[in-house]
Amino acid sequence: MTAERRTVVHSAYVISDGASADDAWIMLDDGLVAARGYGGGWRSGAEGAHVVDAGGRTAVPGFIDLHCHGGGGASAEDVAADPADLARIVDLHRRHGTTRSLLSLVSDDLSVLSARSAALAPLVEADPLLLGVHLEGPFLAGSHRGAHREAALRTPTPDALALLQDGGPVTMITIAPELPGAIDAIDALVAAGVIVAIGHTAADHATARDAFARGARVLTHAFNGMPGIHHRAPGPVVAALETAEVVIELIVDGVHVHPSVIACAMRAAPGRVAFVSDAMAAAGAPDGAYQLGGLDVTVRDGVATHGADDALAGSTLTLDRALANAVAAGIPLVDAVTALTSTPASVLGLQGRIGTLTPGAAADLVLLGEDLVPDAVWAGGVLVHLAPVLCDRERSRAARPVGS
Missing domain, CATH: 2.30.40.10 (Urease, subunit C, domain 1)
Structure with missing residues (x-):
């Protein structure tokens, strides 16, 4: 630099x-x-x-990424084992306009997640451009787990929450609100100052509304890892759209969400959509074989999938491409920039500062x-x-x- x-x-x-x-x-x-x-x-x-x-x-x-697992061939899990890998991730995304970001970890055993958070904590503290750690799990629905190992998923308990928070400062956590104990967990996390996101969930509309009423403030990569919108079962997406305090993440890579749906969400929730990368290690790296949270991931033509059904496993997106893709989908440039800047800043309580x-x-x-x-x-x-x-x-x- x-x-x-x-x-x-x-x-x-x-x-x-x-x-x-x-x-x-x-x-x-x-x-x-x-x-x-x-x-x-x-x-x-x-x-x-x-x-x-x-x-x-x-x-x-500068762009703000609320959901980033890696890039440049390295992942946040790698950083916990080898801090030198952090430079590979941040350098890749900063070249593409992302100046502030959370480091996201996928589901794993509680002790492993706690240790990884502890390893990341001093690195986050030393770099003001890193905004904290986002735990995408392990309190997720098995039916909508995506690229999360089923064996790593569990229900939230006070002991589990304490272990994760003891590992290091957790800025945001994604949780499925329909799990046993999840609503109590949301109350506890909100009281502790942790940003709660709803995602990888089978929740119906009423359950999602309850979670947002309790203080959950983000919908993790909307439309992915959750039921879609049905005219008799509106689900968590509609619950988020109609709750003024909720910010809706979108992965604008042309793969995760159709451009017309992106435009629809932007119209339905002006100023409340945050574009995220959900990038894994293959962002800015060649196609090939990778690992994400212990799962084998194959990247072909920039699309990351796993398993026999080729389920999506994060993305290879950088936020400058999200901006260009949004504009190509008909989103006004000013609105697309807002979704990369002031809206994610508001999630973090940093509006006016970044x-x-x-x-x-x-x-x-x-x-x-x-x-x-x-x-x-x-x-x-x-x-x-x-x-x-x-x-x-x-x-x-x-x-x-x-x-x-």
């Missing part, structure tokens, strides 16, 4: 907090968004700064080219990615005076 320095990005089309502005500029300083403005006002603070001419590119806040380009917020900035691929990425004010097209421009400007 390039060392942090005061940076001015000018002549950009800026999207943030559901609004857009042309010919805008942003100043990054001391890890924060220091100022924003329009036209040539950037010149007054440009002396001694690293000046980047966006050339009309789109500038957006996922925005408001002065005083974290200096997480993505400069997108015409194809919505990141040409430059700053995370906490540090330049973590610069595409060759901008490298060439930077070199050509090196000898020119500021403002020329």
Whole structure:
């Protein structure tokens, strides 16, 4: 990563907090968004700064991923055994615009999950760009387990919850609310400050509504790992759509959810959809054989499956592709950016601090080219990615005076 320095990005089309502005500029300083403005006002603070001419590119806040298992050939489970693998995951996703993320773990024995959380805890504490640990299980429905080993699933008990939380700080946990003891577990987790997500569930509409009334605030990868919408059995998706406090995760890879359904969900719950990667180790890596939570996974043409029925096993998605896929599905660019930035920030209680380009917020900035691929990425004010097209421009400007 390039060392942090005061940076001015000018002549950009800026999207943030559901609004857009042309010919805008942003100043990054001391890890924060220091100022924003329009036209040539950037010149007054440009002396001694690293000046980047966006050339009309789109500038957006850094993406926030609430659900990421891995990438670059490594998984969060690998990191627990070898911390060096963390760089493979975060470097891959940061190149693709994700500046803040949770590390997600799939279901396993309680002692194993506790040990993995304990191993991840100091790494999360040392890196402010990591927002915590998400446990996707083990309190899931066997009938909708997806890529989770059936033997690892169990019902929630106070002792099980205590063991998992003792392993390290758990930021979010996915749970099936119809399991015995699950509603009590949701009460306990919410009281402890853990974000509760509903997923991998056979819950009916009433049970899901009850879980949300108790404080569950996320629907894990909606439409996947749960009953669909039926006109006489609306299920957990409709329960989430009609509960104003709930944020709905969508995997926008063109495989997990049809583009028309994505557009429908965005219309039904404006500002409450968060695009997630659900990426496993094969994101940014070649097709082939992988492991996910002890399951053998095969990746062909970028689609990860397991078992004889080729059930989906996470994705190989990066969030810049989610953005492009959403726009291709007819989602307005401003709304798609919101689903990657301020909406996931609100889940974490960090609205106004990340996922925005408001002065005083974290200096997480993505400069997108015409194809919505990141040409430059700053995370906490540090330049973590610069595409060759901008490298060439930077070199050509090196000898020119500021403002020329």
